[in-house]
Amino acid sequence: MTSSRTIPLVSTALATAVFFCVVAGSALAHSPSGGGSHTGLDIPEISHGEMAVIADYRSGIIDLASRAVDTNEPFRRVLNYAEIQYSYCLWGRVPGSVTDEESPFNECAHAYLAAAKAVLLSMREMPQERAAANEIISAVDADMTRRGLALVTCRFSGEAFNTADVIKPHWGKMPLHPASMASLTGLAALFGLGFFGLRHFLRPKAQSSE
Numbered sequence: 001m002t003s004s005r006t007i008p009l010v011s012t013a014l015a016t017a018v019f020f021c022v023v024a025g026s027a028l029a030h031s032p033s034g035g036g037s038h039t040g041l042d043i044p045e046i047s048h049g050e051m052a053v054i055a056d057y058r059s060g061i062i063d064l065a066s067r068a069v070d071t072n073e074p075f076r077r078v079l080n081y082a083e084i085q086y087s088y089c090l091w092g093r094v095p096g097s098v099t100d101e102e103s104p105f106n107e108c109a110h111a112y113l114a115a116a117k118a119v120l121l122s123m124r125e126m127p128q129e130r131a132a133a134n135e136i137i138s139a140v141d142a143d144m145t146r147r148g149l150a151l152v153t154c155r156f157s158g159e160a161f162n163t164a165d166v167i168k169p170h171w172g173k174m175p176l177h178p179a180s181m182a183s184l185t186g187l188a189a190l191f192g193l194g195f196f197g198l199r200h201f202l203r204p205k206a207q208s209s210e
Contacts, residue, residue, distance in 0.1 A: 040164030041074055046114040047157045048101065049149030053140050054113045055098045060136060065119045070126045075119070081163040082115035088168055101154040104170040110156045111167040
């Protein structure tokens, strides 16, 4: 009885993994790079060392920015880009996406963290958010110095971004990055288990209602 349930669970997990690969291949063909359209707002680059620290403060920065009162359209557009880009980068959940230069998610992590940094610096000019923004900036500077990250760079450190360009993960490099592959394979397996668990939970209710 147990083995008969295990087989479809494994099959679904594998099918989901295949689904990820199909989506990945499609996304790769449409993935923009730094040379795409620049009709939006420019976002200055962020160094590899900076992003490692900004990542620790990202949620606080976005929370403060989301509550900001004295905003303008450019600020809201950059904030919106920061949140959209974060979701495209799978919410920073893939191991090594921020710290590993070879990660297929590293460039998209640069994008959402560069936007978060731009949002933070913009809040220095807002009367009601200035004090809180300066506290975060001081904490970031202190962490940068303490961890010796000020001069740490990578190949994406000089790349500026634009709100018109969504930077997607480099899906084609996934098979060459074990940590990313393991993370998405685990996600696929959990998705498959959750699907069959939900179907098993709902089936008796449907039968009992007849």
